[in-house]
Amino acid sequence: MFAKSRCESGTIVNQPRASADAGHVLLVLDDDSAVRQSLKFALEIEGFEVRTYASPSELLRDDDLPAFSCLIVDYHMPEMDGLNVITRLRERRTPLHAVLITSHPNASIRERARATGVPVIEKPFQGTALIDCIDRLFDKASKPPL
Numbered sequence: 001m002f003a004k005s006r007c008e009s010g011t012i013v014n015q016p017r018a019s020a021d022a023g024h025v026l027l028v029l030d031d032d033s034a035v036r037q038s039l040k041f042a043l044e045i046e047g048f049e050v051r052t053y054a055s056p057s058e059l060l061r062d063d064d065l066p067a068f069s070c071l072i073v074d075y076h077m078p079e080m081d082g083l084n085v086i087t088r089l090r091e092r093r094t095p096l097h098a099v100l101i102t103s104h105p106n107a108s109i110r111e112r113a114r115a116t117g118v119p120v121i122e123k124p125f126q127g128t129a130l131i132d133c134i135d136r137l138f139d140k141a142s143k144p145p146l
Contacts, residue, residue: 023049024048024049024068024069024070024138025048025049025050025051025066025069025070026043026048026049026050026051026069026070026071026072026134027050027051027052027053027059027065027066027069027070027071027072027096028040028043028050028051028052028053028072028073029052029053029055029056029059029071029072029073029074029077029082029085030052030054030072030073030074030077030101031054031055031074031077031078032074033054035074035123036052036053036054037052039052039072040052043131046131048134055077055078055079056077056079056080056084056085056088057079059071059085060085060088060089065089065094065096067095067096068095068096068097069096069097070096070097070098070099070134070137070138071085071086071089071096071097071098071099072098072099072101072130072134073085073086073098073099073100073101074100074101074102075100075101075102075105075109076102076103076104082100082101082102083100083109083112083113083116083118086098086100086116086118087116097134097137097138097140098116098118099118099119099120099121099130099133099134099137100113100118100119100120100121101120101121101122101123101125101130102120102122102123103122103123103124105120105122119133119137121133
């Protein structure tokens with residue numbers, strides 16, 4: 001809900017984040033518990049409602065995914081890769097934005113993500129790259145791809 005900006009005195013203040021105010025929900029899918037919990041913590045501080053999932057099957061079994069949410073998904077997972085999860089959700093006509101996160105975004109992964117219309121953010125995250133990407137996705141005038 002909050003974006004940091006400087007007021008006239010130079011003090012950093014929190015201002016409402018439009019994407020969080022709009023009730024958008026972030027879905028975090030990562031098989032690494034430490035990554036999953038740290039993302040949840042950081043994104044909740046930013047004002048987002050966050051749901052976490054430990055595996056692709058756990059996410060795909062959830063029949064109550066919120067419409068027009070944003071999936072933040074790790075690429076490397078035991079059951080299937082993050083891009084395949086996104087493809088499965090789109091086959092089910094689940095309207096959501098998605099961001100692929102990975103430590104090793106080789107050319108093949110980047111090309112597959114580009115073809116799927118999914119931005120790639122490299123771990124470890126640099127500054128506000130992930131938050132900025134989420135904000136851009138929610139700021140788009142169009143609905144998320146199906």
